[in-house]
Amino acid sequence: MKNIFLIAYLDIKESLRSKWFYVYSLVFGGLMALFFITGVSDAVVMGFTGLSRMLLIFIQVTIIILPIFILITTVKSISGDRESNVLEYMLSFPISLNHYYWGKMLGRFVTVFMPVFLALVMGVIFGLIKGGDLPWNIIFLYSILLFSLCFTFLGIAFFLSSIVKSTDIALGSSFVVWILLLAFIDIALIGLMLQNRVDDKIILTLAMLNPIEVFRIGAISLFDPELTVIGPVAYYLLDTLGTNLLIIYAIIYPIIIGGLFALFGYLAFRKKDLI
Amino acid sequence: MIIEAKDIAKKFMKEYVLDHIDLNIHSGDRVALMGPNGAGKTTLVRAILGFYRLDNGLMQVFGKDPVKSRIEVLNGISFIPQLPPPIKLSIEELLTYVSKSSNIPSENIFKEAERMELNLKANLSKPFFKLSGGMKQKLLIAIALSKKSDLLIFDEPTANLDPKGREQFYDLLDEIDKSCSTIYITHRLDEIEPLINRKIYMELGKIIEDERL
Numbered sequence: 001m002k003n004i005f006l007i008a009y010l011d012i013k014e015s016l017r018s019k020w021f022y023v024y025s026l027v028f029g030g031l032m033a034l035f036f037i038t039g040v041s042d043a044v045v046m047g048f049t050g051l052s053r054m055l056l057i058f059i060q061v062t063i064i065i066l067p068i069f070i071l072i073t074t075v076k077s078i079s080g081d082r083e084s085n086v087l088e089y090m091l092s093f094p095i096s097l098n099h100y101y102w103g104k105m106l107g108r109f110v111t112v113f114m115p116v117f118l119a120l121v122m123g124v125i126f127g128l129i130k131g132g133d134l135p136w137n138i139i140f141l142y143s144i145l146l147f148s149l150c151f152t153f154l155g156i157a158f159f160l161s162s163i164v165k166s167t168d169i170a171l172g173s174s175f176v177v178w179i180l181l182l183a184f185i186d187i188a189l190i191g192l193m194l195q196n197r198v199d200d201k202i203i204l205t206l207a208m209l210n211p212i213e214v215f216r217i218g219a220i221s222l223f224d225p226e227l228t229v230i231g232p233v234a235y236y237l238l239d240t241l242g243t244n245l246l247i248i249y250a251i252i253y254p255i256i257i258g259g260l261f262a263l264f265g266y267l268a269f270r271k272k273d274l275i
Numbered sequence: 276m277i278i279e280a281k282d283i284a285k286k287f288m289k290e291y292v293l294d295h296i297d298l299n300i301h302s303g304d305r306v307a308l309m310g311p312n313g314a315g316k317t318t319l320v321r322a323i324l325g326f327y328r329l330d331n332g333l334m335q336v337f338g339k340d341p342v343k344s345r346i347e348v349l350n351g352i353s354f355i356p357q358l359p360p361p362i363k364l365s366i367e368e369l370l371t372y373v374s375k376s377s378n379i380p381s382e383n384i385f386k387e388a389e390r391m392e393l394n395l396k397a398n399l400s401k402p403f404f405k406l407s408g409g410m411k412q413k414l415l416i417a418i419a420l421s422k423k424s425d426l427l428i429f430d431e432p433t434a435n436l437d438p439k440g441r442e443q444f445y446d447l448l449d450e451i452d453k454s455c456s457t458i459y460i461t462h463r464l465d466e467i468e469p470l471i472n473r474k475i476y477m478e479l480g481k482i483i484e485d486e487r488l
Contacts, residue, residue, distance in 0.1 A: 006375050014363050017402070085360040089415075092324055092356075093376040094349040274326040 003095055007103025008110070011077075015111040020073045024112070027069070028119035031061055036126045051127035052135055052223055055142060058123060059219045062116065062146070063212060067153045067181065070112050071174035074157035077104055078269065079170040088275045097274075101266050105158055113150045117143060138222045141247065145219050148254040152211045155258030159265035163272075181212045207233045211254040218250025276338070277302055277426050277456045278323060283332035285318055285480075292318045294480035295331065302425070303472075305457045307464055310477035316460045317357070319477070320428055323458075324354060337425070350377070353419035357430040357460070359411035361404040366395060366414065369403050373418050387417035391443050408435035416444055420451070427451070430460045445470065 015021045035054045078101075081087040091100065120143060127134050156177060164170040184206055207213045217234040221243055238246055278300035285293040292315050300306060308316050321327050322334055325341030325348060334341060341348040362369060374381045388395045393413040403411065412435040419427060433441045448470055451457070459467050464474070476484035 003376060006372065010364055010368050010372055013365075013368055017363070085356060085358070086362050088321070088326065089354075089356055089360045089362065090372070091326070092349065092352070092354040093373060094346045095376045096346055271328075273328055275321065 001099075003099035004103040004106060007095070007100055008107035011104050011107025012110055015107070021111060021115075024069055024073060025115040025118075027065065028062075028115050029122060032058060032119045032122045032126070035123075051123065051130070052138065054123055054126070055120075055135075055138065056220070056223050058119070059142070059216075062149075063185075063216050063219075064182070066116060066146075066149060067212060068174070068178045070150060070153040071157050071160075071178055072171060074108050074112065074154055075161050075164075075170040075174045076167050077108060077158065078161040079164050080167050082165060082275055083167050085275070091274055097270050098266075101158075101162075101269050105154065105262060108158075109150065109154055112154060113147060116146055116150065120146065141222055142219060144251050145215055148251050148258070149211065149215045152254035152258035152261075155261035155265070159261040159268070162265035162269040181210055184210045185213045185216060203233060204236065207237065208249075208253075211257055214250045214253055218247050221246055221250075276300075277304070277336065279333075279335045279338075280322075281333045283322065283334050284330050285322060285327055286330050291480045293322065293329075296480075296482055298475075298482065298485075300426075300456055300458070302454050302456055305471045306459065306473045306475055307467055307471045308458055308460045308475050308477065309462065309464065313479075314477040315480040316477055317430060318480075320354075320430060320458065320460065323428065324349070324352065351425040352428060353422045353424040353426070354428045355412075355415045355419050355430060355432045357434065359403075359408065359415055359435070363402055363404060365400050365402050366406075367399040369414075370395075370418075377422055379418075379421050379423075383421035384417050387421045387447070388414060390447060391417055391440070393417065409437060409440055412436055413440060416447070420447055425455055427455065427457045428460075429458070431462070432459070433463075433466070441466065 032054075035057055078087065081090070091097075120139065124134060124139055157174065160170050160173050160177070164173060207217075213234075217237060220234070221238060241249065276299060278298065280296055280298040282295050282297060283293055284291060284295050292313075294315075296315075296319070298319075308319070310316055318327065322329060323336055323341060325336075325345045328342060336348045337351050339348050364372065370381050370384055373379060373384065385395055391413040393410060395414070395417075398406065398410070403414070406414070412432070416432060419429075433444055436444060445466070448457070457470070459471065461467055472488050474484070474486045474488060475482055
């Protein structure tokens with residue numbers, strides 16, 4: 001077990017020196033600062049104002065960029081080490097594959113989750129400076145939703161990183177996964193439904209299977225229980241499942257998906273040639 | 276018996292890179308593994324290290340399967356790759372990884388590095404990949420020798436060393452316990468000839484010559 005923490009610790013130290021980590025932190029921290037500076041929190045659009053308004057915009061940006069950031073920075077984790085022969089050397093020491101893989105994943109989870117979480121904390125601090133009520137329930141639930149979104153895409157990235165031997169293919173696959181999942185959020189689903197007269201149940205199943213859509217519905221339902229700003233599929237799901245069940249699903253489902261992908265990645269890592 | 280390979284085969288893209296090889300390496304064997312590029316030398320070493328799942332045959336290192344019992348097998352092996360990999364960890368972090376995963380006291384690595392005239396203390400915070408080629412190779416050698424393994428595998432270990440560095444390296448090798456087995460992948464037999472007692476020549480995935488000296 002101590003080796004899992006050793007690998008995680010070394011991965012965190014390595015990531016903290018990497019350029020991708022600075023860019024990643026700067027994007028999320030910078031976004032929050034930008035919202036504050038440009039007075040987004042003072043604007044009243046669609047009924048939201050103050051910190052809720054700022055968090056809502058932050059969520060909408062997060063939905064788009066967080067998955068791709070996680071995918072492209074993590075997918076190189078094992079495939080890049082394999083390609084550059086770093087894996088060959090590191091695994092020539094008596095360390096179990098189990099410890100190596102899960103240690104890497106633990107370390108990478110800390111480095112992808114912390115900047116987004118700290119940006120959220122920064123938003124809360126801005127909110128405190130501005131005064132007014134802080135929506136603690138939203139902040140708490142949003143943190144958990146961010147946790148599960150990070151975990152999903154980390155699991156998918158580790159899966160891709162394990163099964164693909166070249167970094168180029170790993171990066172290409174990440175983009176395909178991202179574009180595909182983005183394409184199947186509410187608006188595209190409705191387009192599909194209208195154009196091809198696809199069965200409603202298929203549309204709803206697609207929505208429920210897409211972790212980006214699930215995160216989107218879960219996160220925005222915190223602000224707008226009627227989900228009028230998000231689209232008819234989400235509205236239907238909310239109406240069918242109810243707010244509480246929808247939020248529970250939005251938290252648990254992505255964690256299960258991320259866990260399954262990470263597990264399949266681990267099995268592939270163990271079963272295939274290591275280099 | 277340190278290594279026992281029976282009829283081992285490995286294919287990449289339907290081509291045999293190890294073509295049904297039989298090989299026994301005993302305690303105290305010091306082997307020069309030679310052959311042209313693509314002969315299968317590195318693949319054989321990687322199979323010994325348990326990196327590859329073989330398509331055929333039986334590979335045992337210290338009496339164990341290197342894939343299934345990788346920790347027990349790798350506990351007894353020190354390995355130096357042909358080219359130092361671009362490890363992004365700092366030297367201090369790399370030493371932490373090595374000493375904790377292999378239970379080697381860091382002082383042992385420092386001592387071996389000093390004997391190679393490598394000043395580790397002055398470079399501890401530097402990322403490994405930013406060291407010069409020679410410094411990287413010396414550090415890998417220091418790590419390998421400090422592990423006190425029963426089997427040392429060196430893939431062109433002196434490729435990045437200047438003549439003085441090579442001399443120091445060969446002096447250190449001369450001090451290794453005679454019961455320890457060593458495999459050198461090399462194209463420069465003349466340099467290591469005094470250190471070896473066996474020559475194996477590979478071509479197209481087969482062992483075509485195995486001579487005891």
